[in-house]
């Protein structure tokens with residue numbers, strides 16, 4: 254997993270609420286057997302019409318906006334558990350998603366892939382949306398160590414929560430997998446008394 | 454202080470608690486399918502690991518399979534490749550696969566329970582959000598991402614933070630024509646799409662206890678649509694009756710022993726939940742959704758609310774949603790013409806659902822504008838439907854009975870609803886384009902779907918039965 258420490262970037266604002274993973278990456282693009290290349294079809298049906306023409310006023314297509322931070326409306330990533338959504342966002346170039354509310358499975362998928370979900374208050378989210386609308390080139394700084402999101406030019410900031418273990422993983426680039434593998438002996442021990450373990 | 458059902462099952466599965474961190478949680482059963490597993494196997498291969506407990510993982514092909522001519526090679530090259538990858542991975546790692554053509558094949562969440570693999574007190578995961586279905590048996594069951602699929606394959610554990618708990622009581626009883634699907638759509642419409650994020654839900658109360666096992670699965674299935682990590686119901690006589698004599702359920706002396714254990718799996722009287730809500734069965738009407746998330750549901754005879762009365766404070770998306778659906782606020786839905794009806798999915802693709810549909814359409818014909826697709830949840834459901842003559846009833850009514858799979862629930866295969874068309878669907882998601890690009894989904898019960906197919910427009914099943 255890629256490490257994450259601090260990021261300073263401009264922001265792409267996507268004001269919709271309840272953006273589900275079917276929008277982030279539609280099911281018809283899930284036929285791949287690798288993790289790569291999903292960025293191409295990120296928000297496919299919002300970026301392109303059914304003839305393949307770019308929908309120009311969609312924020313990701315709008316030249317006014319660019320950057321590695323996606324600012325989205327409340328309840329981002331709801332619906333299907335497809336990790337392809339996190340892969341697609343990362344592959345497209347995002348490193349941070351900011352929202353006032355994330356769906357659980359999306360959040361853990363993002364964290365498992367070095368994509369940082371930053372949950373802010375609704376008030377802060379609104380301030381960000383209106384500030385970016387007013388000055389699209391504005392930069393945001395996300396500091397994982399300090400758990401702080403701020404707009405240096407505007408003196409607004411807010412701290413955010415993250416599970417300490419997950420924080421450690423992101424800062425060091427280690428993932429759950431390595432951690433769990435260190436526990437195989439403990440797991441075997443546990444299995445001696447567990448009811449539903451089959452043949453060990 | 455007493456313990457909740459959730460606490461009891463959770464505690465049984467804690468391998469290790471990490472201070473300030475997540476828990477290493479043991480997973481009893483793991484279901485995999487072709488879409489969310491290939492990258493997990495690749496990850497395993499790349500790092501040179503084996504599957505730790507291959508017997509505790511069960512595979513099936515469901516998401517991306519055709520629903521006709523299943524005996525022939527899959528036409529779509531990418532789909533074929535994905536299904537073949539599952540077959541090869543299962544072979545390489547010694548995992549049981551109920552692939553196409555196998556008498557046990559079907560949607561993961563339909564086959565687990567019907568085979569008796571799903572048992573009370575288990576932890577069950579799958580790379581699919583509707584894994585919550587299995588919670589109907591008093592299990593902790595939830596959906597995971599592909600990285601986590603890899604973790605389970607390699608270690609039979611996951612790192613999980615303990616969620617908060619919520620109890621949803623449903624008192625009283627459901628009225629005639631009102632099903633478990635209507636109940637859960639009603640609850641989601643009240644709580645909202647993100648209303649249960651961070652919680653694990655236990656359903657209880659008279660109206661829940663009176664539900665059949667299949668109906669309980671319908672309720673637990675859609676827990677994720679209000680953001681819950683999962684939903685569960687304490688096992689009781691209804692559960693045990695359903696499980697008895699199923700292929701992988703314990704038999705003989707083991708059955709009695711397990712039953713004694715299962716009977717302890719209930720919330721203590723003095724247990725406290727982080728949040729508790731109560732609803733009344735009598736308040737629930739046949740439901741239908743008008744928007745693009747499952748929380749945007751109303752009684753079938755109500756009018757579409759206006760943005761001001763909007764739902765659960767979801768303002769931005771309300772207008773966008775209605776414009777996508779081409780539906781106006783303040784208008785009724787009853788009588789609205791629809792051309793497609795889809796009956797199936799892990800929410801409503803079990804035999805009880807097909808029986809309900811058959812009961813409505815028996816001796817009737819679908820309206821001429823309607824295309825009605827019925828996709829059984831599994832081969833066993835299909836076989837039972839044929840045995841009971843449901844196939845004949847459906848065919849006589851002009852419905853098409855297909856072979857099992859997820860089908861138009863997520864439209865990864867050919868079963869898509871055309872752009873701009875409405876589909877009354879018994880599945881669980883009405884997101885934009887969920888049933889094909891530009892499709893407009895309206896979620897409802899099998900009864901409402903059947904009534905709509907007969908009339909050719911959105912109908913109130915209570916006027917028919």
Ligand code: SF4
Pocket residue numbers: 516560561562581583798799800858859862863880881
């Ligand atoms: S039927 Fe639909 S919701 Fe259920 S597992 Fe298949 S795609 Fe997912």
